[in-house]
Structure formats: C-alpha cells, structure tokens
Amino acid sequence: MTNIIEISNITKSYKLYDKPTDRLKEAIHPLKKSYHKEFVALDGITLSVKKGDALGILGRNGSGKSTLLKMITGVLTPTSGNINVEGKISAILELGAGFNPEYTGRENIYLNGLMMGYNREKMDEKVGSIIEFADIGDFIDQPVKVYSSGMFARLAFAVSINVEPDILIVDEALAVGDTRFQTKCIDKMKDLKLRGTTILFVSHASEQVKRFCNKAVWIKDGKLEVMGDSSEVVDLYEDFMRNDIESSENKVDARIIQESQYDPDFILPANPDVLALVTKVEINKNSFKTFDELKVEIEYEVYEEIIDDLLLGAAIYTPKREYIFGPNTFLEKVPIPNKRGRHKVNYCIPQLPLLGGSFCLDVGLFNNEGIVNIHYKENAVSFNITNKYFSEGVVYINHKWEVLK
Template identity: 55%
Template sequence: MSNIIEVKELNKIYKLYDNKKDRLKEALNFFLKKKKYHKDFYALNNINLSVRKGEIVGLLGKNGAGKSTLLKVITGVLTQSSGTLDIEGKISALIELGAGFNPEYTGRENIYLYGTLMGYSKEEMNNKISDIIKFADIGDFIEQPVKVYSSGMFARLAFSCSINVNPDILIVDEILAVGDMRFQMKCITKMKEMMKKGVTILFVSHDINTIKRFCTRAVWLKDGKVELDGDINYVTDRYLDFLKFEEATQGMETQEEIEKNIEEINVRNIAEIKSFKMLSIDGIEKEKFRKYDVLKVEVTYEVYDEDIEDPVLGVAIKSIDNKYICGLNTLLDKKEIPWKKGENKYYLTYEMGVLVFGGMYYFDCALFESTATVPIQYISKVKEFMIESNYDGEGTFMIPHKWSEDSRLGNSLGD
C-alpha cells in the first residue's frame, strides 16, 4: 500500500515571552537581531510519520502531548515551523466541534459551506445534502442558525458533514464523546463502513479500549515527540504502563530515596539469592511472553548455613504501578526446597501462563525462615518482564471461561 500521509522532520515552534514588553523589544530589534527575548516551545519536535492508505491509526498521549497540534498541521489549520508534509487525497476532519461553520448560517447553509471548503460544487452537494440531513437527524433545526444548537446537535451536523463527503482521510478527535448513545452507535457503524471502503482514519480518544477496538496501529506522542509507533496492543499496553507508573509515583520520593528505603534484608552468613531467570517452555531465557505461554522461574541461591529449618522461597508478581498481582511461596504450597551448603536451584512454573493482560510487570523474590515472616533476603523488582496480549478482554486478569447455551455446570476449560 502506498503512503497517503508522509510527515518528515516536522516541527511546530511557539515563541514564549515572559511579558508583553519582551515581545515589543524583540519586535523593535528584529532587524538588528542582537538579542532574543523569547523561549522556543516545541509543540511538535522532529515528527516522522508515514500512514498507508486504509490504515486506522490511533493517536495516544496526555493533554498537551501534541496530538491536536499534529492533526491541525495535517489538515492545514496550522502551518508547521519546519519539516515537510505530503498528503494524497481529500481530508475531512473533526478536530474542533463545528470548526468551519458560520454560527449565523442555518444548518442547511452550513452544509453547503462545508462542501465548498471540501472543494465540492453546489450541484455536487445537492446530491449529498439529503443523506447528510438524514444522518444528522436534527429535525426542523436544520433550518435554524447553528448558534442556537446544543453541543449534541452541533456534533450531529458536524459528523454527518464529515463522513458524507467521501473523504480519503477522516480525522476524528474525541468527537464521539459528544452526543447521545444512539448517535454514538450510529457514528461507530458509519466509521466501520468507511474502514471497509479503505478510508484512512486518524483517531484520537482517551478511551484506550476504543482505540484497541478500532485501530490497526497506534502512535504514542509524548512532549511533542513520537515515543512509540507500531502494533496496537503493544503500544497501548506500554502507554497504559506509563500512565499507571506516573500515577503511582506522584508525590513519592526520588528513585534514589526509594532505593534507600527499600527493606532488603540480606543476611550473608545464612543464604543469598544469586540469580533469577525467566525461562520459556523450551528452557530459553527471555523477557517477553504471550499471555498463555508457560513461564518457568529459575531461582539460584547460595546457602551458607545449613542449620535453618524449613526455609521458604517466595515469588511475587506486581504490576509496574506496584499493584500486587500474585504472591506464591513454598510454605503455602507445602513444598520443601533444597537447602544444602553451596549452590541450590529451585523452579516455579506458571503452567497456564501468567493470565494478566498486556503490559510490563516485575517479580519480587525472597528467602524466608519457616513461617515466611522474617526475610533472610528480600529482593524487590528482581526482574521485569513483558506480557504481550491480544485485545480479548478487559481489566487485570483473564479468568478461564466459556460461553454456551448449556445451563449445566462443568469444567470451564472443557468442551
């Protein structure tokens, strides 16, 4: 497929002044160019992006990350400070509610105005206007000035105009958050029809699940830069990890202080954990697993004192925002670990895989005395790992299940 959007080394720079006087001083010194009175703010910083025809691209990022600025540059509402932008095809955009509408014009008049902006003649719009009015479904208000419209009516008319002018590229920025549920469902259905026809769509939404449902690819913008671009599940999972970690660490100490405060009791004259490995079913060490992949943990520990009775090995999984996912130990499972002087190994196997949804997680590992209360050694974040997952559920865990018409209770993993 050919590229319908090609963005190369794109920058959008705004000049920030501390006060109005500095702006005036710089204007007066324009020809002399002796001193700069402003600071450069990069709303977009060296953006490189290629979009193929028919792709459905979800744009992710916090407020202020540069999403709307990028879309406005692509649509021509803003001009880039530097870099190149090549667009093949006609763009229809829903970036700002009712952008391009004249509030004094009626709904019908604004339909023709929008058509003119899209390059259609009045005769061509005559063939489209009935479909637009029918989809908007705002009744007699189509003959009223749009300044009297509610936000929901505005959304109906704006969306109806955008999708009924046969665009090659549709840009949608949070517009589906406006309007009632039935209208949103109608919009979704129409967008699916456009996807099947090969329309390229750039989609912005803070609802990550919506991005996952609709998009075939994701681009994460952070501080005006492309942080990550690629597979929809991988990028959205990493973005969610970023949001979780940021939320979890707000108001916390610096990383150096955190590390100083982590209680890792290491009694070297008793025992010491020497290595912690994550192995595939084939015994290969790796850091990325699919959700249902067998994951085997290999813990190697050095025993210095053989006289410890019934020592316990514990392994815990936590999410990147420090939520406790699953903690296991040999005391609870009534297992006896080897405890001979010198090097010992013991294994923990997650036979059905780690049934959590995609993202970054980490292991804690510890050796305890017989009650698993006092740690001989406790290592926090001994190893990080990635779970890669398709969009096949929501929440934190995937609970084994089945759907059926059969009312009989039985093994959910059976037929």
C-alpha cells in the same frame, strides 16, 4: 500498499511572551534582544500512514496530538520538516471549526461541501443523508450559534463522514455525543474503513483505539515514543500512565507516593487523569466443562479519595468479539469499595452454561451508571470449554421434552 501520509522530521515551536508588549519590544530592539521563551510542541516526528489504515493517536493532554493533526490538515504549518498528504481530507478537529455561526445547519452543510471541493449539485445529492445522520430535527434550519455542543458534534460528524473523504480525522469529537450517537458514529467509521478510507483517530478512551484501530502511535512530550500494532501500543501507554512516577532532583514527590490503609506498597500515579485501574484478573482454571464453576478474582486500585457510583463489569466474548454475557455491579445492586486503595472482588458463575469453544473475559471500571469508562481491560483472561458430545449450540438452556402421542 502505498503511503497516503508521509511525515518527515517535523517540528513545531511557538514563541511565548510574558506580556503582549514584549513582542513589540523584541521586534524593534536595535540589538535583537530576545523577550520570548520557546515552546516546542512537536520535536522531530517522523511517521507514515498507509492507505486504509485506522491509526489511533495516544498521548496526554498537551503532548502534541492536536498540533500534529492540524498540520496534517494544513491548518498549521510546521516550523521545519515536511508533510506529504495524498487525497481529500475531512476533519473534525474542534467544535464549530469550519462553521459560520450565523448560517443555518443546512447552509453550513453546503459551505463545508464547497470547502471540500464539491459543487452545489453534488451536495444536493448528499444533503439528505447528512441531515438524516445528524438527526437534530428542525434545528437544521436554525443558525448554528444556537446549537448545543452535542448538536455541533452531530452535524460536524455527519458532514465529515458523508462527503466520501480519502482521509478522515477525528480529534476527540466522540467525547461530546451521547452513547447512542457514539455507537452510530463508530459503525459509520467501520463502514468507511472497510471501503478503504484512512482514519486518524484521537481518543482518551484507549480501549476504543485498541478495538477500532489496527495501528497506533504514542506521542509523549512532543516526541514519537512508539508506533506499531494498536494493542501493543495501548498496553505500553496504559502501563506508562499507571507507573508515571516523576521525580525532581532524585527526590520523590510526597504527593505522588503515599501509603494507604489497605496496602503499604500502594502507589498513586503521577498523572491526575488516572482515577482507577484494574490491576489483576485471575480465574480458577483455563479449561472447563459445561456446568463447571467459573471463579474470577478481580483486583483494582482507586487513586481518588472516593469515586462516586463506581461499578465493576465483567463480559464474556468469543474470539470474534461476539458478546455473550456482561453483568455489572450497578445493575445487580452490589456496592463495591470506591475509596482510595487496593481492592479485590470475586465474580462467580456457579454453573457455566456455555458449550464448547474458546472465550475471553473483559473487565472494566465505570461510573455514572456505566456511561463513563474509567478503565477497561479487553481480553483480560481467556479460557476454553470442551465436552463429550451431549448437546449443540453456544449455550445450554434448561428444558424438557414431553411426548404427547
């Protein structure tokens, strides 16, 4: 399969000045005195993306992800190196980009279509599906300057995915929309992926990258740390995020490693974005029969002083990711420890009603009634069920027969 994007040893650096006047001083100084500090946003990135790939891009804030995407789209030019892109790009880089705030939503649809190379007649064919997808009602004929961030995201996404791009770039746009809209967008992106569209997807929700993308890259401090299968890259990235203990002159920062009342070996990660993690999931056995007891021991760590509304969920899936059952502690009104420290919770199904097959268990930490995902472990453990023939289907349901005649 051919490469649709080729990036060869690109760098991007910026000159940073302490004061605006320093730029002028540097420009006119007779001895060419330097008044700036150089900041290297990207340093020697080389990668290729094949047509039809869904590539997840991982990295902490400031690592260079957005800079890379802006160079792929042509918004920025690299300081050195080469980028070759084949095909039409549709990108959602930041809210409002490519929109005229004085134009209505409908007018901005045509404006964006023009920038993509479509004429008025072609956009007439697409505008109906775009408006339907955006689903912002009468606001479509209002100036976009009055739109909320959610409306911006809806319209931007609707335009970008309905103009038949060869390459779709999504930079954290899903974080703005509500859960229903996020689901709608992911479904549409899956459809585009099946039709061969190449997708570059930036998300801090690493489980989204693992589930949606077949490939992933991790950018660390402007450099390409690793590229490969999305599941493997996500696992490496999550492990780094948890264990990123930074040192200065071989001295441990006292703010990073702290003793906990729960465990003297408890360690806080250096990255403040990591609020809590599921650290261990164990089950009582790996091979079951229908009606056996399933016991799951879940260990998790909380790194904040307290996380309000913390909840724990456990979901059973088939290997094809068919959703079987997924309760959580919020829905069942079970309070769990939410203060800093290491905690354990047991989850038990006294009589497993599933019939024969292989299954896996996902475990996740959430808050805000399950809307905000703090950490999610897909396929944390797996198990199988085997029986002598006594029934058919996926799950055993209590029932009775009654002969009437």
